[in-house]
Amino acid sequence: MILAVDSSALALLVNPAADPPEDPKTGQPVLHVRERVEHLIAGIGASDTLVIPTPVLAEAMVRAEEGGPGLMEALRGLARAKSSRSTCTLRSRQRR
């Protein structure tokens, strides 16, 4: 599975306990957000990949503030979490 995220999804993956989003229909906080996100994370296998587009990474770093460089360092060189532009464009691969 390849999981491509926007910055709000990434924020929740990193911090499932954050204040929940509002349901646009009711204006009320979405229920059981933490449990839902943790369930999603528990379903990610060892061979699944997280794709973080460069603009998403940039927004996460803006929010992380002084934690930004550490965030970059934590994501650098991971086989299963890709944040470079090229990994998004490389859809063309040859099957044997």
Added chain:
Amino acid sequence: MKPVEYVFRIDAFQPETLPMARLAEYLAALAKMFGHPDHAHFVGVEPGSARLRTAIEAVDAPKVEARLNAVRIGEGPKEALAGKRILEDLLANDNATGTLSEGESGRVVVAFVGRNRTKPLTFPPFREDASIDGQLVSIGGRDSTAHAILQDGEIFHSSVEMRRDLARDLGKLLYGPPIRMYGNGRFERQADGVWKMTDFRVDRYEILDGRSVPEALEAVRAVPGNRLMEADAYRNVLGLQGGGEDKA
């Protein structure tokens, strides 16, 4: 029992204008689509555009009917689908459209768009710096450059080439840890819209950390001073996108 007839209509021709060689090409493709060559017969060409009447012997008629129904929805045996593709190409090249109908009822079994098919977008190939990830499963070669295959799950990156000295280093990583190769690739867009990397020249590589996504997220959470771990992080990030939930 009577044979079941099908009529293939080509709107751009009349019997007297349809070249014999072209007729043969249409019939060969039709036969491919029908299958069961021993029991599919050509009956003749009729006027009203060019109408190629064919007959399927009763013994194979149900099988051919099922095959054609599958072709209509894009399924069925490869050979039948290949036959339809050839017919589409022939029609498009003849600036024609066509239909295959039941001879008796006139019901259209398979419609062919021919000249009306969407023209594929074409882009010239280009080269771009990129990176590819995976496990090295093959490396070697006898010419001046070495060639490698990188496996990323079920996907194989082939046509990967590099200098021999780089290949010597990489050889130690054969069937080893995941690696990322940086270099320059040639990309082209295929008719089905999928981009294809036709070659990749490697400049350098790095050995990757094989941790899973949950483990990577744990590492991000542990970063000192990471304000993504604050309670208002989600709403603040949404605010960066112009969303309405930034109440921070």
